[in-house]
Amino acid sequence: MVPDIGAVKLEALIKRHGSAVAAWESFPDKLNWEGKPVDWAAEIALAKKKKVTLIDCCDSRYPQLLNDLPSKPLVLYVAGNADVLSMPGIAVVGTRLPTLYGTDMAESFSAGIVRNGMSVISGLATGIDAYAHRGALAAGGVTIGVLGGAIDKFFPEDNRELGRRIVTSGGAVICEYPFGFPPGKKTFPQRNRIVAALARGTLAVECPLQSGTLITCDFSKKLGRRVMAIPANLDSKSSAGCWKLIREGATMVTSAKDVVAATADVPVAVNVRHSAGNAGAIVADVSEKPRKAIAPKVKPMMTLEESSILKAVPSIGITLERLAFVTKLPASNVADATMSLRLKNLLRFLPGNRVAPAKEHL
Numbered sequence: 001m002v003p004d005i006g007a008v009k010l011e012a013l014i015k016r017h018g019s020a021v022a023a024w025e026s027f028p029d030k031l032n033w034e035g036k037p038v039d040w041a042a043e044i045a046l047a048k049k050k051k052v053t054l055i056d057c058c059d060s061r062y063p064q065l066l067n068d069l070p071s072k073p074l075v076l077y078v079a080g081n082a083d084v085l086s087m088p089g090i091a092v093v094g095t096r097l098p099t100l101y102g103t104d105m106a107e108s109f110s111a112g113i114v115r116n117g118m119s120v121i122s123g124l125a126t127g128i129d130a131y132a133h134r135g136a137l138a139a140g141g142v143t144i145g146v147l148g149g150a151i152d153k154f155f156p157e158d159n160r161e162l163g164r165r166i167v168t169s170g171g172a173v174i175c176e177y178p179f180g181f182p183p184g185k186k187t188f189p190q191r192n193r194i195v196a197a198l199a200r201g202t203l204a205v206e207c208p209l210q211s212g213t214l215i216t217c218d219f220s221k222k223l224g225r226r227v228m229a230i231p232a233n234l235d236s237k238s239s240a241g242c243w244k245l246i247r248e249g250a251t252m253v254t255s256a257k258d259v260v261a262a263t264a265d266v267p268v269a270v271n272v273r274h275s276a277g278n279a280g281a282i283v284a285d286v287s288e289k290p291r292k293a294i295a296p297k298v299k300p301m302m303t304l305e306e307s308s309i310l311k312a313v314p315s316i317g318i319t320l321e322r323l324a325f326v327t328k329l330p331a332s333n334v335a336d337a338t339m340s341l342r343l344k345n346l347l348r349f350l351p352g353n354r355v356a357p358a359k360e361h362l
Contacts, residue, residue: 073176080172089119094128094205102206107135112256114141147175148184148191200263201226208239317356
């Protein structure tokens with residue numbers, strides 16, 4: 001809660017004064033980030049009220065991988081299941097302005113990652129981050145969202161509902177900032193280091209040369225984790241950052257199996273208990289019954305309309321307009337059904353308003 005006090009400075013203060021308590025009692029300016037007196041008791045009470053778990057760096061639940069950071073978070077604010085922070089995971093990151101190819105890759109790779117028993121970690125930002133979280137949820141897996149501000153200052157607001165789904169599905173939404181702390185230009189790179197540190201490796205799905213994704217990948221590289229990138233067209237500016245990473249030694253991956261294989265030798269804590277958490281800090285009223293963290297892999301249920309549409313889609317793809325003509329269904333019905341089939345990982349969207357059967361990324 002005190003500005004400019006991180007793990008490195010705290011360690012020096014404890015060494016000088018003998019304990020954290022003695023360091024605090026000797027600290028002259030007990031003011032928080034707003035310039036007001038620090039009231040840690042009120043902060044703890046607010047966490048209980050909002051059903052947020054506070055995990056300090058001495059807690060047995062604190063993710064061991066975060067200890068590799070030179071300036072690790074002193075406290076994690078966790079909405080949801082704190083246990084999932086220590087399960088094997090992959091950071092899936094990318095641009096906020098993705099192409100259809102990028103969103104398709106983010107969803108399908110994330111689905112494949114969770115089906116291989118790992119979590120998907122991302123920054124709950126607009127674009128690739130959001131599609132990565134959705135892909136993991138659609139496959140019934142665990143995903144973790146790391147915020148660049150306080151947990152009660154959700155940003156972007158449009159993804160608040162996505163955050164609630166993450167929590168009620170057995171995942172977690174976390175941050176390192178006290179209640180009320182606003183997101184800003186400095187907080188997002190700080191957020192990126194947590195995304196990278198929590199994971200066995202970082203997968204860049206789609207990013208231009210100027211992108212925060214490259215910052216996350218740099219953190220991952222410095223921590224000795226795997227950096228991976230998905231290839232795209234050579235003339236795609238949206239993937240120029242991914243090609244840069246590949247040229248610099250990142251592992252080029254074409255399936256979730258590649259991702260799992262590339263990160264198999266990275267040590268990580270195991271024996272994680274999966275349970276749905278509480279989304280009280282993200283949305284006031286959660287009426288949906290929590291689901292199990294990892295659902296059994298079953299064949300997705302389809303309506304008769306979806307089934308007829310899926311049968312009419314050739315392997316080379318088809319435009320939605322042509323699909324409506326072939327199936328003799330209204331264009332609006334075709335649009336709704338194809339989106340539903342995409343979320344069930346049965347169809348993929350292609351440029352030119354076309355769809356094709358989903359590729360297997362397992």
